[in-house]
Amino acid sequence: MGEDKAFLPFGDFDTLIEFQLSRLSKIFKSVYISCKDKNKFDFSANFIEDIKTDSIFAPTAGFVTIFDTLSCENFFALSVDSPFISEKEINKLIKKDTKDVDATIATLYDKTQPMCGIYHRSLEDKFKNMLKNDNHKLGLLLKNSNTLFVDFKDEKAFLNLNHPHEYEKALQLI
Numbered sequence: 001m002g003e004d005k006a007f008l009p010f011g012d013f014d015t016l017i018e019f020q021l022s023r024l025s026k027i028f029k030s031v032y033i034s035c036k037d038k039n040k041f042d043f044s045a046n047f048i049e050d051i052k053t054d055s056i057f058a059p060t061a062g063f064v065t066i067f068d069t070l071s072c073e074n075f076f077a078l079s080v081d082s083p084f085i086s087e088k089e090i091n092k093l094i095k096k097d098t099k100d101v102d103a104t105i106a107t108l109y110d111k112t113q114p115m116c117g118i119y120h121r122s123l124e125d126k127f128k129n130m131l132k133n134d135n136h137k138l139g140l141l142l143k144n145s146n147t148l149f150v151d152f153k154d155e156k157a158f159l160n161l162n163h164p165h166e167y168e169k170a171l172q173l174i
Contacts, residue, residue: 032048061131081160096148
């Protein structure tokens with residue numbers, strides 16, 4: 001995208017991250033923002049700061065910090081740049097999830113969406129090893145773990161804002 005997607009204006013909100021925080025707070029009792037520096041945000045929220053790995057910009061560092069910070073057995077993870085994953089998709093993942101799996105992850109036409117799903121504490125050591133070995137391939141971790149993949153068919157729901165044209169499309173859809 002060429003800039004921090006979290007700070008792009010979106011809908012009636014000054015930033016995409018505020019849009020996500022607002023809508024997810026209506027679905028979940030607690031919503032946390034995983035970030036490198038909470039001081040760059042000018043609003044109040046529950047932040048989980050990854051201050052141990054300043055140079056790594058991969059979800060693995062965030063996952064390790066989340067496991068270190070929270071005492072829960074599992075959590076739902078969603079990337080900031082997926083603004084159309086709705087309560088419908090989230091509830092489907094929650095209903096399919098069981099304590100016997102390491103993760104319950106969305107797929108779109110069998111393409112893994114690793115930043116939309118439920119991660120269990122049983123993956124904590126694997127994430128720490130990945131970070132230690134500078135390996136940040138979530139797809140490989142999920143493939144080699146007891147992962148339940150839940151397939152979806154709604155491409156709009158999984159529109160990911162990686163490029164300017166996708167952001168422009170999302171602005172039209174909102």
